[in-house]
Amino acid sequence: MPQTAVLTVQHLQKVFFPGTINERHVLKDVSLAVAPGDFISVIGNNGAGKSTLLNTIAGTLPTDAGELTLAGHRVTHRPVAYRARWVSRVFQDPKLGTAGDLSVAQNLTLAERHTGSLSLRRYQRADQTARYRELLATLEMGLEDRLDAQVKYLSGGQRQALSLLMATLSHPQLLLLDEHTAALDPQTSAKVMGLTEKIVTTQHLTTLMITHKLSDALRYGNRLVMVQDGQIKLDVRGREKQALRQEDLMSLFMA
Numbered sequence: 001m002p003q004t005a006v007l008t009v010q011h012l013q014k015v016f017f018p019g020t021i022n023e024r025h026v027l028k029d030v031s032l033a034v035a036p037g038d039f040i041s042v043i044g045n046n047g048a049g050k051s052t053l054l055n056t057i058a059g060t061l062p063t064d065a066g067e068l069t070l071a072g073h074r075v076t077h078r079p080v081a082y083r084a085r086w087v088s089r090v091f092q093d094p095k096l097g098t099a100g101d102l103s104v105a106q107n108l109t110l111a112e113r114h115t116g117s118l119s120l121r122r123y124q125r126a127d128q129t130a131r132y133r134e135l136l137a138t139l140e141m142g143l144e145d146r147l148d149a150q151v152k153y154l155s156g157g158q159r160q161a162l163s164l165l166m167a168t169l170s171h172p173q174l175l176l177l178d179e180h181t182a183a184l185d186p187q188t189s190a191k192v193m194g195l196t197e198k199i200v201t202t203q204h205l206t207t208l209m210i211t212h213k214l215s216d217a218l219r220y221g222n223r224l225v226m227v228q229d230g231q232i233k234l235d236v237r238g239r240e241k242q243a244l245r246q247e248d249l250m251s252l253f254m255a
């Protein structure tokens, strides 16, 4: 029996400034079915429509035509809050996923409250510190010793690792990563990518990851999608993806 898709995107269209001289068709009839456990790297030129695609999936942008389903539910005209039960997102800017004035522990509590699991665990309060320490230690960023530190004083890498942890605490059905390592130095970026793979693999998370790093797009995930000029130009998986080289992708970019 075929597995139910976590996400289906059918004939999606997005037009900015319709009916004006600046009219721009940014998504042109995009269709995509994402199976449980898919880890998809999304690549494409600047302005190709990648973030717009993620925004329409998360619900931060309305669509002009097409249908979206999440976990089998039609969500095309549903708001972000409705979709949030299935979707979690990490942005390029580490500041967007965390509250700077709150401590590391308070941020984790907020993320837990979002999952609705906090009240169930209230009786475990004495264990909370130990549990947070344990969770943070998995990031290998020394955050387990900084539970009371305000998040605004963390490095970009530590803050992004915390964002990733918070976004995945609820075991979301769909994880959206929007160039989440682009603002980090190469070493930290590699570390956060390693963490991403670890979390995605252990939790079997279905993931869409936008990246401009072709090496990361090739290395991580079971599937690769290239968006060009508002359309999906390439969608490969498994062995076909493994056989791809950076040169192949470069020539597609040039084409």
Ligand SMILES: Nc1ncnc2c1ncn2[C@@H]1O[C@H](COP(=O)(O)OP(=O)(O)OP(=O)(O)O)[C@@H](O)[C@H]1O
Pocket: 016, 017, 024, 026, 044, 045, 046, 047, 048, 049, 050, 051, 052, 053
């Ligand atoms: N809210 C918006 N209002 C108007 N135009 C927008 C909006 N969001 C995106 N665009 C335009 O849509 C086009 C696609 O943008 P988008 O951010 O989706 O591209 P992208 O593939 O993610 O690019 P990049 O790799 O540079 O982030 C761009 O021309 C952009 O200016």
